[in-house]
Amino acid sequence: MAQAMKIAIVDDEQDMRQSISQWLALSGYDTETFSSAEDALKVLGPDYPGIVISDIKMPGMDGIQLLKKLMGADSTLPVIMITGHGDVPMAVEAMRVGAFDFLEKPFNPDRMSELAKRASSARRLTLDNRALRRELSGGTQIMNKLIGASPVMERLREDILDLGQADGHVLIDGETGTGKTLVAHALHAVGSRAGKKFVLVSCAALEEEALSKRLFGPMMPEDAQLPAIEEARGGTLVLEDVEALSDTLQARLLSVMNDQGTPAETRIVAISNLQEAGKTSEDVLRPDLFYRLAALRITMPPLRQRGEDILTLFTRLSEQFAEEYGCDAPQVSAQEAAQLLQAPWPGNVRQLINIAERAVLQSRRGSGTIASLLMSDHEEMQPVMTTEGKPLKEYVEAFERMLIDNTMRRHKGSIASVMEELCLPRRTLNEKMAKYSLQRSDYL
Structure with missing residues (x-):
């Protein structure tokens, strides 16, 4: 109301x-x-x-x-x-x-x-x-997409706010599917360049000649857009898969950065998506370019290190897909919650999005389990477990928080309805909501 x-x-x-x-x-x-x-x-x-x-x-x-x-x-x-x-x-x-x-x-x-x-x-x-x-x-809308109460996510949001106000170039690295491009958008949105151009170029999507032309020109008269360096002038230029730049293009990019001076007229945010085992962006970028980019650096936390954020994300995603497909979101059992928390998540948030959508679709059909979805993604892994064990208390608390959160959402913040469904006295419910930082006002 x-x-x-x-x-x-x-x-x-x-x-x-x-x-x-x-x-x-x-x-x-x-x-x-x-x-x-x-x-x-x-x-x-x-x-x-x-x-x-x-x-x-x-x-x-x-x-x-x-x-x-x-x-x-x-x-x-x-x-x-x-x-x-x-x-x-x-x-x-x-x-x-x-x-x-x-x-x-x-x-x-x-x-x-x-x-x-x-x-x-x-x-x-x-x-x-x-x-x-x-x-x-203010970038609040984008920052709100960085869901999670885990310490690593709290630190990530703080880093974004701090680095967003800085003028230097930024290197974002981490495992695939962790949301690096979303963080690049957030850095732009919370900083002084928020009202300026945001230009994104995928370095792995173009052959070297086409990439050189897209980044630096010259553009032909029939081309509708400016070279990315010119298009992003005064704003932010995001280079996805920066490791795909050849030595020649790395040298040319470094020359442009040196010409800009400090503070940089155009901020460059480089995203590294290295897939080779044991390789880092430092291994494949020329040292002078790497150190210019990595002066300000954000390393994205993998999903498996985010604890109960996994359940929070799964709940929000399944609710969104349920609304899209016109059905109810699947209810997660204690066993399924533990399986979600224990899964290795090599594909990180991107994989979780796929699992949530498939869980909604199979729930609509009335068949299948979350465990079967996890196993189909990792048939070679028996059982689906991480090597990082957690105390039973952590699993219980994560499930309890998810259950209260889901029930509060379903009843739109009605304390009486939540008490009745979960068979909890008011004082106990209030204590648990305070423990898990759940605010009734968020559900009204």
Whole structure:
């Protein structure tokens, strides 16, 4: 349920303030009253979470002056003016300044409620759009995709926020399927280049001549795009599979980086996806290029090191696929939860995504198990286990957290329904939610 919209009532007459406040409170609004425009301005800021109803004729600062101040601070704030009988010129002036509408005394309370409803809807839309713009500009939306409460994920998010504010080039490495490209997007989104170009080039997808042309030019007149170095100027250039660059192209890239100076005009984020056993990006990149790129470095944690994040990710992914396919998400048993936690996950998050989708599809058909999906991915592995053992307590706690999380989501935060389904007294449920950092507000 959405939080009640606030309504600030500004009127020097106490009886009028109280009557308006009581009527609107009965309609479900959260009201606050002010006896003067001066007092109101101490509270009414640019992001005030509501609307304003103000009398026009007041001692000291009148309603028109208050309206001008409010419009100067936030021109989208809906202000409804109350005018005396026959004060048409004042009403016209108020509308010209930016009032949402006006009420003429004596007014019909139902008319006031209808105006308050329309103004509140407009305000909510404005605030939601404003929050969305801030979220996108701040990179919050992308950061929220980096799901997980494990220590390695907490550290990863901190590193992204720190490195995002820096100017240097970045090297991202780690196992396949760990989300390196997502992190490159996040680095761009949380930094000073967020509003600039983000250009991604896969170095392994092109032959050397075509890659050289794509990166550095020259482009032919018929080519629709600029060379990537020019296209990304002032922004971020992401080089996937940077290890695929030949010695010649590595030298040319280093020359461009040296010409830019420090701080770099264009940030280069290099992603290393080495597949050869025992090889690292340091082994295949020329030393001077490697050290320029690796001055700032992020190594992605493999999924098998992320503990109960595996269950959290599986739950979110299966819910998304269930919604896409129009069916219920599969319920994970304690045994299946342990199998998910114990699997080696060589394909990391990318593999988990595939398993979650296939689990939803087979659940829709009413057949198959999660264990069978894991085994089909690793037929040579009997049984599906990692070499890293964990205490039984960790498996139990991970499953317990997942079970409470799933049940809270299914019941949209209804504590009573969760208590009934899990046969838990309220105090025990509260203690477990606090233990696992689960907030009821996240499920409403």
